[in-house]
Amino acid sequence: MKLRGLYAITDSQLLAGKFLAYVEAALDGGVTLLQYRDKSSDEARRLREAEKLRELCSRYKTQLIINDDAELAARLGVGVHLGQTDGPLTPARALLGSKAIIGSTCHSQIELAEQAAKEGASYVAFGRFFNSNTKPGAPAATVEMLAQARTRLHLPICVIGGITLENAEPLVAHGADLLAVVHGLFGADSTQEVTRRARAFNALLKI
Numbered sequence: 062m063k064l065r066g067l068y069a070i071t072d073s074q075l076l077a078g079k080f081l082a083y084v085e086a087a088l089d090g091g092v093t094l095l096q097y098r099d100k101s102s103d104e105a106r107r108l109r110e111a112e113k114l115r116e117l118c119s120r121y122k123t124q125l126i127i128n129d130d131a132e133l134a135a136r137l138g139v140g141v142h143l144g145q146t147d148g149p150l151t152p153a154r155a156l157l158g159s160k161a162i163i164g165s166t167c168h169s170q171i172e173l174a175e176q177a178a179k180e181g182a183s184y185v186a187f188g189r190f191f192n193s194n195t196k197p198g199a200p201a202a203t204v205e206m207l208a209q210a211r212t213r214l215h216l217p218i219c220v221i222g223g224i225t226l227e228n229a230e231p232l233v234a235h236g237a238d239l240l241a242v243v244h245g246l247f248g249a250d251s252t253q254e255v256t257r258r259a260r261a262f263n264a265l266l267k268i
């Protein structure tokens with residue numbers, strides 16, 4: 062399966078009180094990957110919420126990805142996204158099996174992406190491309206680097222960081238396959254607007 066489309070990422074603060082309603086609204090608009098991103102250490106809540114998301118994703122035929130935590134991903138039988146300090150890819154691939162989706166944060170370094178590809182990543186993520194409310198301190202990346210990455214890599218390329226409907230088009234034009242978005246999707250005022258935004262992101266990717 063070619064990974065291409067909207068990659069919705071949850072944020073526990075932004076979605077407080079409307080978590081499942083907003084996620085379902087996004088899934089209704091069309092989501093290729095949904096990442097459960099919760100930076101708290103409340104393991105019981107993380108398991109409960111991830112289980113609910115797995116059920117929702119299975120209803121909408123969307124792939125669930127767990128941020129940071131390969132053990133939780135293995136427990137649920139879903140994919141994982143690992144940053145440079147979240148543990149190595151090779152053991153995660155061994156734990157999750159050959160079919161699992163495993164993503165790797167590569168900031169703006171094509172060499173990290175080439176290494177991730179060798180270690181079995183399913184996609185590589187570059188960013189941050191714009192100012193991000195969610196992660197203001199993430200290292201910056203440029204469209205020039207993205208264009209170069211596109212010529213050197215054969216894996217799906219995910220882009221992240223401050224992406225909105227207004228600024229995403231050049232990223233698609235320079236080779237992005239997956240648009241990973243928190244605020245630009247879930248920062249909406251209503252579930253209807255979340256669904257509209259999801260559809261509009263997919264239209265940008267011609268999905």
Ligand SMILES: Cc1ncc(COP(=O)(O)OP(=O)(O)O)c(N)n1
Pocket residue numbers: 068096098128129142143144145146147164166186187219221241
């Ligand atoms: C799709 C995607 N890309 C990048 C990240 C960032 O991962 P990481 O650098 O490990 O930072 P945290 O998200 O864990 O704070 C991501 N989560 N998803």
Ligand SMILES: Cc1nc(C(=O)O)sc1CCOP(=O)(O)O
Pocket residue numbers: 166168187188189190192193194195196199200221222223224241242243244245
């Ligand atoms: C989780 C994350 N990682 C980033 C990176 O550059 O690695 S930027 C980011 C936050 C993405 O949220 P928003 O769409 O609200 O900017």
Ligand SMILES: [Mg+2]
Pocket residue numbers: 128129142143144147
């Ligand atoms: Mg991480």
